Amino acid sequence: MSNQIIVTTGIYDAIKDTLRRKKVSIPEEKKLTEELRKAKQVLRRDLPADVVTVERKVTLKDHTLDFEHEYIFVPSAKEKVKKNKHSILSDIALAVVGYKVGDIIDWPFRDGARKIEILKVEAWEG
Template identity: 35%
Template sequence: MTDNPARERPPIMIAAEEADALSELAVAASTRNPAVSRMLLEEIDRADLVERDAMPADVVGMGSSVTFAVEDGDAARTVTLVYPAEADIEQGRVSILTPVGAGLLGLRVGQTISWPTRNGEERLLRIEAVERP
């Protein structure tokens, strides 16, 4: 982490019902994708766990459609956060076991997070909209 407050990890929320399944998924993926597994476990560990019924509508969870922008002027993208078996990048369905998928989990509209891309570059992601299932 840097001293830049925009680059610090913001507080996140995860549905308690999803946390156990996501932890098991991350542990199972640890041998074939250790970096993303570690990132996802760290995010789950630092999250506030809330009941699904109490989850605010603007928080990214599994099955959410989320519009986010990347700091370097890239156009905003809208994706749906899914489990690996449902992932299809051409259809905009991003796996939770990708760097961006793990990074989006639990964020709220307006929050930003510095997160690594697949090639290890740090990018600042900003959540612009969330539609929960």
């Protein structure tokens, strides 16, 4: 598992803003703060194709609840959960953003800690 997330400066700033606005639980805030401290910031064009970010379709396996699901992560303004378009600042996106295919993340969701594995990341054109 990566011990360092890779994010664009825009995503980094959006997560910092989310933390500042207290939009996440205390355990999530601690985890995100720790991740951002070690994060590698890159330009969008330098972001590896297998890293979770905005405008990507991501297949996740939840080992705790034992299911797989595909998510499309979009800018917050384009979120349409009924069409499976989730904000990059949603709980599930914050848990996996910056991680890459093969990574397994232990995340303190509001309804309990879960182990999430990133199975696939692909470009998505809205």
